[in-house]
Amino acid sequence: MAEWQQWLLIIGGIYLAVVVIFYFCQDYFFFRPEILPTNFQYKYPFPFEEVHFDMEDGGYVNGLYFKVPNSRGVIFYLKGNSKSVKGWAKFAKDFIGKGYDFFMVDYRGFGKSRGKVNETKLFNDAQHVYKWLEDRYEEKDILIYGRSLGSGIATRIASWNNPKMLILDSPYLSFYHNTYRYGGFLLPLKWLLKYHIRTDHFIKTVDCPIFIMHGTKDRLFPFSYSVKLKAIAPDRVTLFPIEGAHHNNLPDFSLYHDLLYDMLNDEEFLKRHDFYSEVGAIA
Secondary structure, eight states: OOHHHHHHHHHHHHHHHHHHHHHHHHHHHHOEEOBOOTTOOOOOSSOEEEEEEEOTTSOEEEEEEEOOTTOSOEEEEEOOSEEOHHHHGGGGHHHHTTTOEEEEEOOTTSBTOBSOOOHHHHHHHHHHHHHHHHTTSOGGGEEEEEETHHHHHHHHHHHHSOOSEEEEESOOSOHHHHHHHHHTTSTTHHHHOSOOOOHHHHGGGOOSOEEEEEETTOSSSOHHHHHHHHHHSTTTEEEEEETTOOSSOGGGSHHHHHHHHHHHHOHHHHHHTSTTOOTTOOO
16 A cells, blocks of 8 residues: 555544544533532522522422512523523623522523423523513513523524514524634534534524623634624614623723613614614614
């Protein structure tokens, strides 16, 4: 066998090994959970209750429910791909301080939630929780907030229902688009991926107003992703760039909190940015 053929076999073997590893280990690349014992005690400086959901397939989802007197509605917060609600629940203060109840769950395999996860189960679990909220609030008082990984799930749920609004924090177009940036050399990538989460498809059928906040220096999910999402549904999406912000530090910017306050509490702001308004939007 010629030397070049030997090298070709070696390179081919390495490539095949990378493909196999990626296929079977992609959950470890995409999700970075913090697992908590079932008897773990959450502690926060404001009132909350722990909520449990037993799913029909045997899965179990754990969540936290923060309530305020005379709330203006509820925020259903879909979190990112790391850690657990133990740490993520710190963001409750940004919403309960503005007069809203706050609800967040851990995806399966995160925190106290248990069971195997796949894309369908991510969507179905979130939809199950949304229906639970619907038993407690009118839909016009339910706001869906999707952060990073959760932005795609949030958009899917908004497309199935009719919440008051959808807020996306540092969203992505799809798992394929972002994975391609790092693994485009895996030629059968589209078929290797177990997760697709097509935010760019789901957003087409969302009927409520959509507000997007995205850092202009986000390297994980580039700001251009949100520009493209805006272009897909220009009549419903208003995009607010957070100048100089990266992927994980939007709350460090006063503009983020100003915008959040306006979205949640300023009726005139909502009228200016509702559906067909182009004021403040990025084309």
